[in-house]
Amino acid sequence: MSQPAAPDQPHRRTPSNWNVPNALTTLRIVMVPFFGWALLHDGGHDLLWRWIAFVLFALAMLTDKIDGDLARKHDLVTDFGKIADPIADKAMTGMAFIGLAIIADFMPAWLWWTITVLVLVREWGVTFARLSIAKEIVMPAKQSGKVKTTMQALALGGFVAPFGLLDGGLALVGDALWWISALALAVAVVLTMTSGYEFARDVVRHRAGRPTEVERQQQA
Template sequence: MSETNDTGTAAPAPVSNWNVPNALTTLRIVMVPFYGWALLVDGGDSVAWRCVAWFIFGVAMITDKVDGDIARKRNLITNFGKIADPIADKAITGMAFIGLAIIIDTWWMWAITVVVLVREWTVTLLRLSILKRVVVPAAQSGKVKTAAQAVGLGLLTLPLLEVDGWLDVPGEVVYGFALVILGIAVVLTITSGYEFFREVWRQRHEIREKSPERRK
């Protein structure tokens, strides 16, 4: 039996958490430890397992796009999806940054990892917790940042410097290209984070100005 709202018309039935987008999001979360393990087999020197890790990362990035498209197209947006989807995204990219920092093991890669993870998880936790009265839509720079991260991390997951023979030079070229893309992603991570916090401050300031206590 359908419920009715204040106007007497039938209210839409709540969306069940048991749907395809949420299943894909859950799958992405489950992939994280498998990706991390495959990436770090033999300290990251295993060509075969690095390729497996790249495949897992690619599937995760594809499901990230697919589950969002399905949820919006079929109106399958749920509270679980709102919480789990960003967590899944940050978990797989966070694992990639940490795993690659362990493999590359340079100060600049660790610095990049710390800066990116602090920004990503701070923004995510704010979106899920204290910003209930503030809605900050995803900026274009944030979308480009996400794409740049996916490309850069995906390429670096491949064993580009572990191959020999005729793949040696192409591997080094692609590795350099991947570092450039990752550098662009880091810049966009910082700028989009600044834009996010600026918008949060602006909206919260407007809310305070409009509050009844402020008008007294």
């Protein structure tokens, strides 16, 4: 006796690349050179342009949150977004790190450049590795990576803002805010290295045919 035909599977709609989340991602990429110019204007010592740079950086971090939430909520995740979103994030934070290393406020230039090189090598290395295995397995962001991203954004935003350049009655408050930013940066650097190690470990396990930590948790 012949088996009844299986009901047609619903066709999953492929979202168009022309959507709001992708537009916000593209906007962040376009903002990068303007942010860099504002940050480095007059050697980074112009208070007005430093505040403008801070506003651009804050907007970039805000749109990063918004476009991700919109894409997931409305099923607008696209291949373009998967590639462009991390590039936009790393371009903006990378410009902030490099710009702050050039200006070298609060900390000596050698320390800024050491932190910048360590963080950018890790960030871009993980991004390229994640994209290279995206068709095989999706490596979800772990909690440590999410905390790292938050601390990194707070630290960079705190240093981009010219708090330590304020004078008069605001000088003490500005210095305190830069010290808080330095603490956030220290936490971000530690989490950057540890989460990078965790990601590299999971990639090695995947390449060797062994289950990653996430896969083992799903199997448990």
